[in-house]
Amino acid sequence: QVHLVEPGGGLVQAGGPLTLSCAPSGPFFSCYAMGWFRLAPGTERELVASVTSGGSVKLVDSVKGRFTISRHNGENTLTLQMSSLKPEDTAVYYCAAVRSPRAVSNPALIDYWGHGTQVTVSS
Numbered sequence: 001q002v003h004l005v006e007p008g009g010g011l012v013q014a015g016g017p018l019t020l021s022c023a024p025s026g027p028f029f030s031c032y033a034m035g036w037f038r039l040a041p042g043t044e045r046e047l048v049a050s051v052t053s054g055g056s057v058k059l060v061d062s063v064k065g066r067f068t069i070s071r072h073n074g075e076n077t078l079t080l081q082m083s084s085l086k087p088e089d090t091a092v093y094y095c096a097a098v099r100s101p102r103a104v105s106n107p108a109l110i111d112y113w114g115h116g117t118q119v120t121v122s123s
Contacts, residue, residue, distance in 0.1 A: 002026035002112045004095045009117030016085055016121075022078040022095030022114055030073040032111070033101040036080045038091035039116075045094070045107045049080060052101040063089075085121045092116040 008020040020036065035050035049059045049069035057069055068081040078095060095114035096104070103109035 002029065002032065002097050004097060004112055004114035006093075006095050006114040006117045009093065009119050011120045011122060012085055014085060014087055014121055014123050017081070017083040018085060018119060019082065020080040020093055020095075020117060020119070022080075024076055024078065024095075024097060024112075029076050029097075032097040032099055033104040034069075034071055034078045035096045035098075035104045035110075036069060036078075037094045037096055037107060038089075038119075039094070040088075040091040043091075047105045047107075048093070050104045051078075052104075056101070058105075082119075085119075087121045087123045090119060090121050092118050 003025045005023045012018045033052045036048045037045050039045045051057050051069050051071050066084045070079045094116045096110045097112040098104050098110050
């Protein structure tokens, strides 16, 4: 069983930075592909960034050059460093874990979800 805890989130001005963190508990964190999804009102849940157990990273085009996803297996920590934030980045952000790296982009196939943390970017 993996539990995902997400401290962080909050209100930030446009152009500013914010870092989200996720602290998976459980003995097999290093075996999971991890990702950050976001859900804004009126939209579907969107995969923002993912990293496989081997360290392969993917980012959605809208955040390339602004967001960085990192995993630290020894510390059981996943982070999402966000910079140059825009009002359209406003959403609830969810940490996610899945055993199969091919499934990380499909919300229906995610094994474990964090509770979500609100990020609000003011203009």
